[in-house]
Amino acid sequence: MMQGLIEQFGAVLGKQYVLTDDADKVPYLTDWRKRYTGKALAVLLPKTTDEVANIVKLCAAHHVAIVPQGGHTGFCGGATPDNSGNQVILNLKRMNQIRAIDSANQTITLEAGCILQSVQEKAAAQDFLFPLSLGAEGSCMIGGNLATNAGGTNVLRYGNTRDLCLGLEVVTAQGEIWNGIKGLRKDNTGYDLRDLFIGSEGTLGIITAAVMKLYPLPVSQWTTLVATDNIASTIALLTLFQKRATSLLTGFEMMTQESLALNEKHFPHMANPLKGNPPFTVLIELSDHESEEHVRKLLETILEEAFSANLISDAVIASNLSQANTFWHMREHITLAQAEEGANLKHDITIPLSSLESFIQDTDSLMRQKYPGVRIINFGHLGDGNLHYNIAPPLGLDPKAFNLSHEKAIHELVYAQVERCQGSISAEHGVGQLKLADLRAHKGAVAHDLMKALKRALDPQNILNPHKVVSI
Ligand SMILES: Cc1cc2nc3c(=O)[nH]c(=O)nc-3n(C[C@H](O)[C@H](O)[C@H](O)COP(=O)(O)OP(=O)(O)OC[C@H]3O[C@@H](n4cnc5c(N)ncnc54)[C@H](O)[C@@H]3O)c2cc1C
Known part of the structure; x- marks a missing residue:
């Protein structure tokens, strides 16, 4: 057959x-x-x-x-x-056509198999910014970004993939084509089907095309790396930048000493340019539509204020685009360095900023008590409260054996702290098969049953990506 x-x-x-x-x-x-x-x-x-x-x-x-x-x-x-x-x-990689760029509507209509970086480049060629940006942009595709509601480094200013999407074309589990490919910013006509499919990880329908928002390209961007001593100063620094730079703040990424030490071990050319690799390094980006002088001056003024308030102890401003790119590559290389180091336990979590300090202090301390020598590779899109709180085994231990013995208990430890702080066990990576078993406890029975009801209604035969996200 x-x-x-x-x-x-x-x-x-x-x-x-x-x-x-x-x-x-x-x-x-x-x-x-x-x-x-x-x-x-x-x-x-x-x-x-x-x-x-x-x-x-x-x-x-x-x-x-x-x-x-x-x-x-x-x-x-x-x-x-x-x-x-x-x-x-x-x-869907062969479905890689840009169907239209509508300058007046500031939208791009494109097929699901378009590679993210090529979309950014196509938009830039027409003087537009397509703001979605993440470490895998050279190979991930718009359909995958939508299906996982990907986040990345620009969420702080432009939102996640859901916020960038205006319309979808989807093939249903029955093989029908839903044409929701409209570039409307307002459409209050009942249930939002678009939002149902975004973030559904291929379990409710197959996204074949989308209309996404475009933005004017900034005329100037300035990037800086700053040193902070602790998480409280790092959060105070974020508040200061949000107050002074408001919507010009487009990036605020936190990297711990241990994350950047791992980077340096595997990619020596990606060593931290800040003296002594401080406890916390923060990458900050401002983008401006006025002028280079305007944004540069603003950045310097905020940094001076941060120095005076003892929030930061060192800073280096990228002197040109190539140095700014190196700063960003340093941030992105942490994921690659972890992959080089061997299997590790990832936790892609969000915590309300007001609880972040207590989360990190308590979780670090419990983790080190229970697993002496464990390496906590903690970095993330701090501006969104999103941490990649990853655990590597103590040096000298076999990562696979360590994970086999401790994976469940380590996840439980981290997720208990996430629940205490009213956070989320998946900030931007989704659920897939990795977090399938954790979802019910996290969402609660009512939300989980509603999700199952939706799955049964849209895919009664359970043929779309079964046993991912929810099992029915
Ligand atoms: C180095 C690196 C850095 C990363 N950084 C980030 C980051 O900063 N932020 C972030 O959010 N993620 C990040 N990721 C994770 C990943 O890149 C994103 O989740 C991305 O959106 C996945 O896109 P993809 O095309 O590779 O999807 P895939 O991995 O192929 O698929 C992901 C899910 O979507 C479903 N799917 C794929 N295409 C479709 C479609 N057309 N219709 C319906 N369902 C579909 C799949 O079934 C699967 O469930 C990173 C990954 C790497 C390797």
Whole structure:
């Protein structure tokens, strides 16, 4: 029966876009962190929305589950199939056309397989800013960004992917095409279907295209690295910048000493330029539409005030674009350094800024008491209260063995502190299969049951990315 289905896939897509040989499938089967590897009946590479719809109809008729996939850079195993070998991967990379850039409406309409960096470049070529920016931008795709409601470094000013999206085109679990591809900033016509699909991680529908917001390109950006002694000063510094720079503040990233030491170990050229690698290094970016002098002066004035108030002990302002890029690369390399170091336990969490100090103090102290020598790689988009609170084993211990013994208890320790502070166990990476088991306790029974009811209503056959986010 399966051979017949493979042939029908070939009839829809063209045989060369149905990958069934083991060697051809390998690149699609393991996630970026190499945490999950699955098997697949086939990898399907559609080019058009109609092709996606026809594939879904075929899968629905044969009860075959579909795992939608973009750049496969997600951190929660959402785009990796299970081990049954009965699921198909639907990778959207061939759907990579920009359909339109509407200058008056300040929108871009594009297909789900467009790579994020190429969208930024296309927008810039037309004098627009597409503000979504994250470490994986060279390979993640807009469909994946929408499906995970990705965050990144510009959320502070422009919001997350949900905030940037005005309309969607989606193929439903029945293979119907929902055309919600309107570039409207106001549309109060009942339930917001767009918001339902954003962040649903491929479990409710397959996003094939979107209308996204564009912004005017800033005329000037200034980037600085500053040293702080503790988290309280770092938060006070954020408040100061928010007061003085208001909407010109476009980046506020925190990196701890331990995070940057790991960076230096694996990427010596990414060493912290601040003397002695201080306890906390903060990367701050201001963007301005007025003039270079205006924003530079503003930055210097705020830094002087921060020095006078003893909030910072050192600062270096990037003297040119290339140095500013190096600062950002330093921030982005922490994730890569962790990957080089070996398996680690990630916690992508949000905490209200008012509780952040108590969260870090208590969690650090409990962690070090229970697991002496453990390395806490804590960094993140502090402006949004988003920490990447990651745990690496004590030096000299085998990371895999350490994780096997302590993973559950370490997650429980961190998540208990997150709940105490009324935070979230997933700030921007989603749920996927990684946090499936933790979701019910975190959301509460009512919210979790509502999510299951939605899943059952939209995908009664449970063929869209089953056992990701919620199991029904
Ligand atoms: C170095 C690095 C840095 C990162 N930094 C950040 C960061 O700062 N902020 C952040 O939020 N994330 C970050 N990530 C995580 C990741 O890049 C994002 O989650 C990204 O949005 C995933 O996009 P993707 O195309 O790779 O999606 P995939 O990994 O392919 O898929 C992710 C999920 O979306 C579903 N999906 C994919 N495409 C579709 C579609 N068209 N329709 C329906 N469902 C779909 C998949 O089934 C899966 O559940 C980082 C990752 C790396 C490797």
